[in-house]
Amino acid sequence: MDHNPEPRKTRIQTENEARILDAALDAFSLHGFRGATVDQIAEGAGMSKPNLLYYFRRKQDIYEALIDRLLDTWLEPLESLNENGDPIPELRMYIRRKLEMSRDFPRESRLFANEILQGAPRITRMLETRLKELVDEKSEVISGWMKAGRLNKADPRHMIFSIWSTTQHYADFDVQVRAVLGPDRGGDGRFEDAARYLETLFLDGLKPRP
Amino acid sequence: MDHNPEPRKTRIQTENEARILDAALDAFSLHGFRGATVDQIAEGAGMSKPNLLYYFRRKQDIYEALIDRLLDTWLEPLESLNENGDPIPELRMYIRRKLEMSRDFPRESRLFANEILQGAPRITRMLETRLKELVDEKSEVISGWMKAGRLNKADPRHMIFSIWSTTQHYADFDVQVRAVLGPDRGGDGRFEDAARYLETLFLDGLKPRP
DNA sequence: ATAGAGTTTTATCAAACAGTCAATTTCCGT
DNA sequence: ACGGAAATTGACTGTTTGATAAAACTCTAT
Structure with a gap:
């Protein structure tokens, strides 16, 4: 039946x-x-x-269909952060995958940026439940790595924020990035420059060591 | 007369x-x-x-008046990066001042974010002239510090991007930050957490040193 | 080939929108 | 206190916007 x-x-x-x-x-x-x-x-x-x-x-139906469709893709890199892997390669991989998403799906990144920027009226609940739970879970993982001395001690939640912001910057602020870098460093060269820089920043920082 | x-x-x-x-x-x-x-x-x-x-x-006149009025304030922290100062304190100060601006002028940050996100149709020229020239100039300063071994070698322009994105994140994505951190860490505590984290990230990175 | 579901268009609506105009009211230096 | 400049308003215009209704057309399974 x-x-x-x-x-x-x-x-x-x-x-x-x-x-x-x-x-x-x-x-x-x-x-x-x-x-x-x-x-x-x-x-x-x-x-x-x-x-x-x-x-x-309704217009809103299109918008909601879009957001639903994109959420899984968007959160997948963080979801696949593996507790049992080595922290440094895990981190490096996470940053690279987020950066690749900015390169390959800039419109999706800007869609979310616009939504958050405008107060996230349509996805507040999702942020407070699904996203928060995911970040809480992965923060525990990162916190464990830090306590084991395998990563420098730092606030894991703010660490996730910094990875989001630096990588998504290349999609959301693309116009500004282009204007500042000029016409020379366009295309894939730019992506590789960013990847190399972010790896240095997140792993070694900027203060020289003796 | x-x-x-x-x-x-x-x-x-x-x-x-x-x-x-x-x-x-x-x-x-x-x-x-x-x-x-x-x-x-x-x-x-x-x-x-x-x-x-x-x-x-016209509506656009209001918008342009706003942008003109805010530009100087917005670029001032980078402009005051001092070539003759010590790199580490200069960097630390720049990051802190940008973070304070996100705390004290979140609306201004979001205004610029919205403009860039939407393709910067009204300020493209400014980005390509005034902003680019400022970044070029300060990149030279930073590059000098790096060549003198006073900072780790890294792309100075991407370094500036990373400072912009991590600090402005707390204004532009405020709703998301709040949702993820929960109601506990509100107010000034949040700001201090972010400041401490960013200092660790930018100076030391996350990879532990022997 | 054809009936009925699925698709597309023409015509239309009310609300929201940026911007105008003439008439009125308020302000302020003398 | 008064006259002219500055400020304010209600009524209005033409356009854009999200959404609907009904009629016309097309596809597809039988």
Whole structure:
């Protein structure tokens, strides 16, 4: 007996929803929720506004679908921080993966940045539950490494913040980074420079040792 | 002969412009340029919309006045990095002052973050000239310190980025920081924790030394 | 090939928006 | 106290915005 079955999606539905979400990511990541318009998204997706609203009845529905879809991807690098690994390689890997995400998914990074910047009205609960629990758990891991003398002692939560901020900076403040570095260091060279610098910073710091 | 003299401002004019800019800072820092509305700003400033537009004829004029007014304050800490000082105290001071600015002027930080995040359409020129020149100049200073062995060798421009991102994070991502830290570490305790952590990170890094 | 579900468009709406204008009220130096 | 400048307001305009309704069209399983 299949009562109330999951409505299975048609080919057109799948395609159009994907095109809408892609266009919406462009718009929302650049202008935030309020600044982006449905017309804009519809044009980006190559369809009329009423047709777009046939797939997502309200503007907010598109936005929420986007956020839901991106959350797992976004938190995955931290989730895979392995308690049983060596702290230094684990850390190095985490930083590199976050930096790669800034390079490969800058729109996603800006979407979250916009949401937080604007007070996170739509994801406060998530921040206080899922995100907090994940950070609490991984802070314990890091704290354990520190107590065992395998990492310098420092506040693990602020340490996570510093990894987030330094890596996401290259996506969120891309325009500024480009302007300051000038046209010379574009492309992959820039990414490698950033990776090398962050490794030095996080492992060795800036104070010379005798 | 005083031809075309500067129109001197009345008391009311001075007061109202200040109230408008303050309300505008609230609105723009929270919603960005497109997301903020003139009605909203007028209400925040406690006056009618036509009256507000009597002082600033266009929405964009308010925004530009705000940015102009804030730029000097914002760049001052980097500008006062002193070539002839000791690198470590200079660095420590710069980080602390940037962190204090995030604590004392979070709205200003968010305003800039919003502008950059949305592609910096109104300040691209400034980024490519004034900001780039300042960073170039101070990068030379830092580079000199490194060549003299007074700082670890690392890319000075990325070093500046990392100081900006880690300190501004506490203003721009305040909601997230609060959610993750929980209600316990509120107020000044949080600030001191961050200051202590960043000092450890930037000076010593996280890898333990024998 | 065709019926019915699925898709798209035209036309339209009310609310929100930035900005204008003329008329009124308040301020302030004399 | 008064006259002109400065300040304030209500009423309004044209546009953009999110959203709806109904009609027309297209796809697909049988």
